[in-house]
Amino acid sequence: MKKTILLLALVVATGSLFAQKKTTTSATVSFDATTPADALPKADNNTVIAALDPKTGDIQFEATVQNFAFTNPTIQSHFNGEKWLNSEKYPKFTFKGKLSKADFKKDGTYPVTVTGNLTVKETTKEITTPATVTVKAGVITATAAFPLTLADYGIVTDGKKIAKEPKITVTAEFK
Template sequence: MKKTIILFALVAFTAVSFGQKKRTTTSATINFDATTKLDALPKAENKTAVASLNTKTGDVAFEAIVKNFAFSNPKIQEHFNTAGWMDSDKFPKATFKGKITNLSAVNFKADGTYSADVTGDLTMHGVTKPVTTKASVVVSGKTITTTSDFTVALAEYDVKGAAIGAGKVSTDPKISVVAEFK
């Protein structure tokens, strides 16, 4: 009897696991581009963001460790993580939790490129604000790749710094997010 119950539980767990539509990755990439005419160096990349996509519900989420943003100039990276900027010791993560609002326009079972409308909450520097953006969803075999570009107003997230005021760093940097789910 015990073996039957254990076997039934194992079969049920397997069926639930394969029926889930949630995909995750630990190597999503987030690019931060705050360049201006005065300074072309405030660009960073984080290749260790965690992302999830639920193809059934349209739920999407990203989480990035702020200290993992790498700049070509170590001095800019140092400033980026200080209390005057991202204060990464106090606010170690940036997150986004949202949803594809036009889920019926994306066919996760057919190869192709689809346009998705995404709405959610971006939390950065301890401040949460709503964000609405477009995303590209590319389905190729069993791989789904999502790409989105948007801007953030640093002042809305209480991010300040002398370089921003001096015009060396954009007040509205461009954020690009790419995640490949296999």
């Protein structure tokens, strides 16, 4: 009897472990605002916090603005400055959304749609974009790339040296 209860307790505990959110502190968000006139406005942030609930498809990201690394210090200064992201006043941006259905238990590559709210500088806009989810040996990798209209978030550029709609690429590996 004791063995049966112990076995049942282990099965229940194991089931609840697999239903939990998966998280990472090393997701990547890439910002590419290059134009024909300037190839330098590119940056990566490799310290993005992300969470995925495989049961519901809920997904979240949080990125610290100052962790975007540009090769050009002048662009880095502008990016964090008051006219752009004003990282002193608005230190992070967030995304909260949902992935369309994917089989997170079976190895494979799944085209999905991500819909959610992106908040930058206290401005929240809904975005919907295609994404890819890959499951391999229990590791889930999610990748999405989409254009972001800077003016929607109060960031104005002339479009010559800095693209008005940079490409944003988000990649996260959940173990």
